[in-house]
Amino acid sequence: MKFDPTGTSWRVAGITHTGTASALDGYHPVPWEFLGNGHVRASGHWEGVWGHIDNSDAIAVAINNQDSFEVHFVHPNWFVAIKNGAPYRLGNRA
Numbered sequence: 001m002k003f004d005p006t007g008t009s010w011r012v013a014g015i016t017h018t019g020t021a022s023a024l025d026g027y028h029p030v031p032w033e034f035l036g037n038g039h040v041r042a043s044g045h046w047e048g049v050w051g052h053i054d055n056s057d058a059i060a061v062a063i064n065n066q067d068s069f070e071v072h073f074v075h076p077n078w079f080v081a082i083k084n085g086a087p088y089r090l091g092n093r094a
Helices: none
Strands: 008-018 021-027 032-034 039-042 046-052 058-063 068-075 078-083 086-093
Touching: 021 086, 068 086
Parallel strands: none
Antiparallel strands: 008 021, 008 032, 008 086, 032 039, 039 046, 046 058, 058 068, 068 078, 078 086
């Protein structure tokens, strides 16, 4: 079953990797919003597009600064964004 994030808002924390340890950087004050028509934004910071990845609960995101990553919905209220094969962001449904 594919998760559809349309119309949802998420508190998002950065993930820092140091050696073999990882830590959350804390939640950013601006949530990520998944809008209709495959649009996503952190209002005032960036905008982009998203689309489902076949046969998974993940989506691919490309933002206007030419950054890209995958968002894996591990629960209806949680996601992990993966960039370059490593956890990048943790999201909690607002």
